[in-house]
Amino acid sequence: MTIRQLSVFIENKTGHLNQILAVLARNNININALTVADSSDYGLIRMLVSNPEKAAEALRSEHFSVRIHEVLSIEMDAAPGSMSRIIDLLTAECISIEYVYAFSFGSKSILVIRTNNREKAIEVILANNLKPIHESDLKATV
Amino acid sequence: MIWNEKRECMSREEMRALQSERLIGLVHRVYNNVAFYRKKMDDMGVKPSDIHSIDDIVKLPFTYKTDLRDHYPFGLFAVPMKDIVRVHASSGTTGKPTTVGYTKNDIENWREVLARCLTMAGVSPDDVMQVSYGYGLFTGGLGVHYGAETVGCSVIPISGGNTRRQLQLMSDFGSTVLACTPSYALHLADALAEHGYSLADMKLKTGVFGAEPWTENMRLELEKKWGIKAYDIYGLSEIMGPGVANDCPFHTGLHISEDHFFPEIVHPDTKHPLPDGTEGELVFTTLTKEGIPLLRYNTRDLSTLNREKCDCGRTTVRMKKITSRSDDMLIIRGVNLFPSQIEHVLLEMGETSAHYMLYVDRDNNLDTLELQVEMDEGNLMETIRDLQMLSQKIQHALNSAIGLSVKVTLVEPKTITRSEGKAVRVVDNRKK
Numbered sequence: 001m002t003i004r005q006l007s008v009f010i011e012n013k014t015g016h017l018n019q020i021l022a023v024l025a026r027n028n029i030n031i032n033a034l035t036v037a038d039s040s041d042y043g044l045i046r047m048l049v050s051n052p053e054k055a056a057e058a059l060r061s062e063h064f065s066v067r068i069h070e071v072l073s074i075e076m077d078a079a080p081g082s083m084s085r086i087i088d089l090l091t092a093e094c095i096s097i098e099y100v101y102a103f104s105f106g107s108k109s110i111l112v113i114r115t116n117n118r119e120k121a122i123e124v125i126l127a128n129n130l131k132p133i134h135e136s137d138l139k140a141t142v
Numbered sequence: 143m144i145w146n147e148k149r150e151c152m153s154r155e156e157m158r159a160l161q162s163e164r165l166i167g168l169v170h171r172v173y174n175n176v177a178f179y180r181k182k183m184d185d186m187g188v189k190p191s192d193i194h195s196i197d198d199i200v201k202l203p204f205t206y207k208t209d210l211r212d213h214y215p216f217g218l219f220a221v222p223m224k225d226i227v228r229v230h231a232s233s234g235t236t237g238k239p240t241t242v243g244y245t246k247n248d249i250e251n252w253r254e255v256l257a258r259c260l261t262m263a264g265v266s267p268d269d270v271m272q273v274s275y276g277y278g279l280f281t282g283g284l285g286v287h288y289g290a291e292t293v294g295c296s297v298i299p300i301s302g303g304n305t306r307r308q309l310q311l312m313s314d315f316g317s318t319v320l321a322c323t324p325s326y327a328l329h330l331a332d333a334l335a336e337h338g339y340s341l342a343d344m345k346l347k348t349g350v351f352g353a354e355p356w357t358e359n360m361r362l363e364l365e366k367k368w369g370i371k372a373y374d375i376y377g378l379s380e381i382m383g384p385g386v387a388n389d390c391p392f393h394t395g396l397h398i399s400e401d402h403f404f405p406e407i408v409h410p411d412t413k414h415p416l417p418d419g420t421e422g423e424l425v426f427t428t429l430t431k432e433g434i435p436l437l438r439y440n441t442r443d444l445s446t447l448n449r450e451k452c453d454c455g456r457t458t459v460r461m462k463k464i465t466s467r468s469d470d471m472l473i474i475r476g477v478n479l480f481p482s483q484i485e486h487v488l489l490e491m492g493e494t495s496a497h498y499m500l501y502v503d504r505d506n507n508l509d510t511l512e513l514q515v516e517m518d519e520g521n522l523m524e525t526i527r528d529l530q531m532l533s534q535k536i537q538h539a540l541n542s543a544i545g546l547s548v549k550v551t552l553v554e555p556k557t558i559t560r561s562e563g564k565a566v567r568v569v570d571n572r573k574k
Contacts, residue, residue, distance in 0.1 A: 009517045037526050063556035065517035069524050
C-alpha cells in the first residue's frame with residue numbers, strides 16, 4: 001500500500017538537479033518517477049527509485065539533504081476520469097491532499113499521493129477495492 | 143559654549159589629581175561590595191591600599207563583556223537593589239542580555255555628561271530635539287532624552303521607526319536637532335522626497351548621531367544631505383550609555399568625560415597599555431559609577447587617544463572616531479550582534495546544521511540581515527510548507543533572541559565555504 005519515496009533538498013540554482021541525477025547514475029540507480037516542488041529559493045525533488053536505501057546513502061555521502069518517506073500509491077485505470085474518481089472518494093471523507101503526482105510504469109498508470117490522514121486514506125482504498133501498488137510492482141521485468 | 147568649564151577645561155595636573163582620588167574611592171567600593179572584583183584582586187595579590195594614583199590603574203584587573211554575562215542579571219552591582227533606580231539591558235552573546243543598573247547619582251552624572259556632549263554639538267535651550275533613538279531597555283533613547291532636558295531643549299520623544307511620522311513631526315514641530323543612528327539619519331534624508339517633503343520644510347540644523355561605528359565620509363555626506371552640522375556621540379551601556387564622549391565643532395576626535403570615564407588603550411593581544419597615538423583596544427574605568435562600577439572594561443572598539451588641548455578650549459582627552467572593532471561584534475541598526483548568538487539559536491533548535499553565513503547589507507540606508515543556513519543531511523521535511531515553517535521558526539527564534547529581523551534562506555549541506563583558520567561567519571557588504 002505504501003512505497004518508499006526519496007526526498008532531496010535542492011537550491012534553485014543552475015545545474016543542481018543534474019548533480020543529484022549524476023550521483024544516482026554513478027550508483028546505477030534507476031528512477032521510476034521524479035517530480036520537483038519549488039519555492040523561490042529552493043525545491044524538493046521527490047523520486048521513486050530502484051533502491052531507495054542505497055540512493056539515500058549515496059546522496060548523503062555527497063552532502064545532499066535526503067530523507068525517505070512512505071507514500072500511498074494506487075494503480076489507476078487507463079481511462080478518462082479514473083484519477084478524478086479516486087480523489088472524489090478521498091474528498092468525500094474530508095481527506096485533503098498535500099501533494100500528488102502520477103506516472104506510467106509499463107502498462108500501468110500509477111498515482112502517488114500524500115494526504116493529511118494516512119489511516120483514513122488507507123481505509124478508503126480498501127473499502128473501495130482500489131488497487132494498491134507495492135514496491136515489488138515497480139521492479140523492471142525486462 | 144562649554145557646559146562645565148571647570149571640569150572640561152581642567153589642567154592635566156588637576157585632572158590627574160581628581161582621577162586619582164576617584165580611582166582610590168572606586169577600588170575600595172568594588173573590593174568591598176563586588177565579590178567578583180574582590181576575588182580577582184585577591185587572585186592577583188592587589189589590595190585597595192596598593193592604589194595610590196591613577197597610574198596604579200595598570201595593577202587592576204580587566205573586565206570583559208563575558209563577565210557581565212556570567213554574572214547575569216545583577217551579580218556585578220555594587221549597591222543593594224533598593225538603591226538602583228533604573229535598569230537597562232542590551233542583547234548578550236548567548237541569549238541572555240547584558241544588564242546594567244543606575245543609582246540616583248549615576249542618573250545625575252549621566253545627565254551631566256550628556257549635557258556636556260550636546261552643548262559640544264552646539265545644542266542649547268532654544269533647540270527642539272527629536273530623539274529618534276529607541277526608548278526602552280536600550281540606553282539610547284532615555285539617555286539622550288534626560289541629557290536634552292538637562293540642557294533645556296524641547297524634547298520630542300518619538301523613539302525609532304515610522305519614517306512618515308518622523309518626517310511629519312520634524313516638519314510640523316520644527317525640530318532643530320535630530321538624535322538617531324547615522325544610518326537612520328541617511329534613511330530619513332533619502333525618504334524626504336518620497337513623503338512629499340523637501341529640506342525647505344525642515345528647520346533641522348544639528349545632528350547628534352551614534353550607537354554604531356561610522357566614518358568621517360559618512361559624517362560629511364549627512365551634513366550635505368541635510369544641510370546640517372553632524373556630530374558623533376559615543377557610548378556603550380556597560381559604561382553608561384550615550385554620552386561617554388562626543389566631538390566638538392573641530393571634529394578632531396571625541397572629547398571623553400574623563401573625570402567619569404578613565405580611558406586606556408591596550409594592545410589587542412597582549413593587553414599591555416599603549417602610548418597615546420597608538421591604536422589599540424579602548425578600555426574604560428568608570429570612576430564615579432555606583433550601580434555597576436567597572437574596572438578597565440574592554441570595549442573592543444579600536445581607537446587612539448590624544449591628550450593635547452583642543453582648539454575648542456577643552457582639555458579633556460580625545461579618542462579617535464570609532465570605525466572598527468577587535469572582535470566579531472556587529473552593530474545592526476544600533477543593536478549589538480555577535481555571530482555566536484546565531485549559532486546558539488541554531489544549535490538549540492537542532493533542526494538544521496549549525497553551519498551558516500550571515501550577510502549584512504544596507505538597503506535604502508537601513509541594515510538588512512540574511513542568514514543562509516545549511517540543511518542537515520539526514521533531516522529533511524516532506525513538504526515545501528514544512529520547510530517554509532522551519533525558516534519562519536528560525537526567523538522567530540532569532541527575532542526573540544537578538545531583537546532583529548533576519549531573512550532566513552535554507553541552503554544545501556556543505557555549500558557554505560569552510561575556512562581553513564578562523565571561521566568566517568559574516569559577510570558585511572555595508573559601505574564603510
